[in-house]
Amino acid sequence: MVDVSQPSTPPSTIARRRLRVGFGVALLSVLAVTVLYFVLSLSESSALRYRYDFSTVGRNSLDPSTEDLLKRLEEPVTAHVFFRGENTAVDAAVAEARERYMDLLLVASGVAADRFEFEAYDLSDVAAAADRMRALGLDRVNAIVLTAGEGESERRALLRVDAESLDITRDPANPQRFVLRDFRGEEALQEGLLKLSSKNRKRVLVATGHGERDIEGTDELGMERLGKELAGDGFDVGIWDALENGPIGDDVDILFIAAPSDAYSQEELALVHAFVERGGRLLVIAGEQLYRGAGSTGELLKPYGILAEPGRLMAPTLDLMTNQMATGMVQCGDFFVREAGLNPRHPITKPIWEAARRVRAINTRSFERGVAPNGGTLQSLLAQNAKGAWIDLPLFLGQHDPRTGYNWTFDVGREKIGATYSLAMASEFPVEASEDVPLDDPRRRARVVGIAMPEMASNALFTANQTANRDFLLNCFNWLAERDFNVRVSLRKNERTMLDVYRGTELITLQRFAWWGLPGLLAGIGLLLGWRRKS
Amino acid sequence: MKGVTVIFRRELAGLFLTPLAWVLLLAAVGLNGFLLIAMLRSSGGDVNGVLNFLLGLGGAYWMLMITLPPLLTMRSISEESKSGQLEFLLTAPVTDAAVVVGKHLAVCAFLAVLWSVVPLYGLVLQLTGVTPDWGQLGMGYLGAVLVSALFSGIGMLASAASSTPLLAAFLGFVFNIAVLLLPLGASSVGGRVGGLLQPIAERLNVLQHLQTSFMRGAFDTADLFFFLAWTGLFLFASVRIVEARRWWT
Structure with missing residues (x-):
């Protein structure tokens, strides 16, 4: 018999064909993935990427000035975000700010993907978050730290997103609720980015060697917290010892002298004056012990129109036993400078005045207005005393405290009462500069700030609870360094469109449509189609 | 193109004539309607926030997104292959690509109809005098359609690779979850495996591409291409x- 049926394909041929098909599929798959990779890479390149904001309130857009700043960043900037909800009455408002900050960072990272990125830390991982916060010099959550540079050259700027730094008010419709009045996150971001810019990097020298407060001191009288805050605010902080370092260099922007206890020599004072006369900036906190006389902070400030008054400023305090205002207690030397005592126009005090916060003053001295340097202005009342304050003079007799010499009581005839006493003064005046220095250059004018509150910078008062004190001092540094960037970004309207769920009829209409109208319509059509199909 | 249109129309008509499609549509609309009212009440009436929740922010959205496309695509190829209809289709004067793309577009169109209920809610709100952010709503809807297209593409692949519809639906469901959770998984897996997964996860981060643009009311070509390119890859x-099926047997 001869087999006449169709010859079957040999198994080896089938295997070869399958191998060929398999190889072809694999090759095409690799090719497809490569094409995909290139398409995605190309679409993400800034030259080919196009983004348009369709949202009504422009939540995906930045102010042109912010966009420009982001695109012109000298080096990549990272925003480290430490956000956490807190169980407080105002947290709903703060949460809205946090949300809008995240929006802002997201948009900013989209605008300049190669220059700006952000990282939000998971605060439930307490140990890791604490390590990172420590490394960034941060001592509280609900803050954003902007960083640029690495290692020694790392610069930081802090953006606070807490109830004290936000514009929060009671909801007029529901006074139990707090709402965010204005959100100025974009301005804050711009200012932070400007602070990171190397040209805006300011060098602060902290005087040492005369019993001044230690910028690295961690005890209550130390200033470690201020040091961290300054570093976080983009300042480059160093130490100046007149004996060791001699004249202050031209690269220094601010000299900070904090409550010295030992007298400066005339040569050392001359070094400070020479620095100021070259357009340097000086911040002096009055000494607790050495306050007036030769080599004191009083002598140092005198040429700038800031005169030290004798004694300590006291104010009547609440006696918890009688529930009445009283004197004769050590607590009289611990009072608050309230809104009315702050200058509402000066850049140092204006933000604190606007937020109606109060500055705490302990064992404070006071200043008297002197004569401003030639052509200069003297802002004598940055902060002033509380009502009923008097100057308590030391006397080592009778009822006076033998250690301090004060009796915290107004002594008629010997002490002054009822006047306005200044707790901080700011002096600004022109200085001689060579002709090649531009007219608007900061080197053509000097600025001096005197603070009569010895504990102003100490760790004891520089805490999260005393935000007004902290801000007062930081504002002093920023004003001295002329880092008031005057960033103004148009405010966005509130993003929320609210439906009145309690009183209006809109929700009922919507509910009828969503629960019955639309499902009913779909069910009807489905049944009709099913019936037609069946029939 | 003509082939795609013919297949698309045939598939779309088929979809709207099956009871399953209407059951799915009704279930999705019911769920969205319930969530809409509940969320409006709990948020104190934050219209844009709630509509955004329904179009990408809420868990229900993602639940529908990973389950509906596999259920709709499971029959597309595997059942037709099993019943022998695919052989007829492939011998018809249309290309393999036209068959796959036409079927995929039909599923996408069905899902687009399904997601259109959210803009419809917006329209009802507009008629009652509360104007939603139409830019954000429109972009959110576009994003939902694009994500649907991507997950339907995965469903098509699962359907093409499976012998039964049930297996196709299961595979599609698993792939969708895997794609969605890949970035999360990659970041939690440490070591060398995590290092290998990370770049892939970054390239396939569906959530990020949806949330950084469409859900925020922004149109971004990079995100558009992300969805189109990945969908294209799965369809390819x-x-x-x-095609391999044709030559394999």
């Missing part, structure tokens, strides 16, 4: 598998 792979 589906076409290859259908």
Whole structure:
């Protein structure tokens, strides 16, 4: 018999064909993935990427000035975000700010993907978050730290997103609720980015060697917290010892002298004056012990129109036993400078005045207005005393405290009462500069700030609870360094469109449509189609 | 193109004539309607926030997104292959690509109809005098359609690679979850595996591409291309598998 049926394909041929098909599929798959990779890479390149904001309130857009700043960043900037909800009455408002900050960072990272990125830390991982916060010099959550540079050259700027730094008010419709009045996150971001810019990097020298407060001191009288805050605010902080370092260099922007206890020599004072006369900036906190006389902070400030008054400023305090205002207690030397005592126009005090916060003053001295340097202005009342304050003079007799010499009581005839006493003064005046220095250059004018509150910078008062004190001092540094960037970004309207769920009829209409109208319509059509199909 | 249109119309008509499609539509609309009212009440009436929740922010959205496309695509190729209809289709004067793309577009159109209920809610709100952010709503809807297209593409691939619809639906469901959770998984897996997964996860981060643009009311070509390119890849792979089926037997 001869087999006449169709010859079957040999198994080896089938295997070869399958191998060929398999190889072809694999090759095409690799090719497809490569094409995909290139398409995605190309679409993400800034030259080919196009983004348009369709949202009504422009939540995906930045102010042109912010966009420009982001695109012109000298080096990549990272925003480290430490956000956490807190169980407080105002947290709903703060949460809205946090949300809008995240929006802002997201948009900013989209605008300049190669220059700006952000990282939000998971605060439930307490140990890791604490390590990172420590490394960034941060001592509280609900803050954003902007960083640029690495290692020694790392610069930081802090953006606070807490109830004290936000514009929060009671909801007029529901006074139990707090709402965010204005959100100025974009301005804050711009200012932070400007602070990171190397040209805006300011060098602060902290005087040492005369019993001044230690910028690295961690005890209550130390200033470690201020040091961290300054570093976080983009300042480059160093130490100046007149004996060791001699004249202050031209690269220094601010000299900070904090409550010295030992007298400066005339040569050392001359070094400070020479620095100021070259357009340097000086911040002096009055000494607790050495306050007036030769080599004191009083002598140092005198040429700038800031005169030290004798004694300590006291104010009547609440006696918890009688529930009445009283004197004769050590607590009289611990009072608050309230809104009315702050200058509402000066850049140092204006933000604190606007937020109606109060500055705490302990064992404070006071200043008297002197004569401003030639052509200069003297802002004598940055902060002033509380009502009923008097100057308590030391006397080592009778009822006076033998250690301090004060009796915290107004002594008629010997002490002054009822006047306005200044707790901080700011002096600004022109200085001689060579002709090649531009007219608007900061080197053509000097600025001096005197603070009569010895504990102003100490760790004891520089805490999260005393935000007004902290801000007062930081504002002093920023004003001295002329880092008031005057960033103004148009405010966005509130993003929320609210439906009145309690009183209006809109929700009922919507509910009828969503629960019955639309499902009913779909069910009807489905049944009709099913019936037609069946029939 | 003509082939795509013919297949698309045939598939779309088929979809709207099956009871399953209407059951799915009704279930999705019911769920969205319930969530809409509940969320409006709990948020104190934050219209844009709630509409955004329904179009990408809420868990229900993602639940629908990973389950509906596989259920709709499971029959597309595997059942037709099993019943022998695919053989007829492939011998018809249309290309394999036209068959796959036409079927995929039909599923996408169905899902687009399904997601259109959210803009419809917006329209009702507009008629009652509360104006939603239409830019954000429109972009959110576009994003939902694009994510649907991507997950339907995965469903098509699963359908092409499976012998039964049930297996196709299961595979599609698993792939969708895997794609969605890949970035999360990659970040939690440490070591060398995590290092290998990370770049892939970054390239396939569906959530990020949806949330950084469409859900925020922004149109971004990079995100558009992300969805189109990945959908294209899955459809390409589906076409290859259908083609391989032809030559395999």
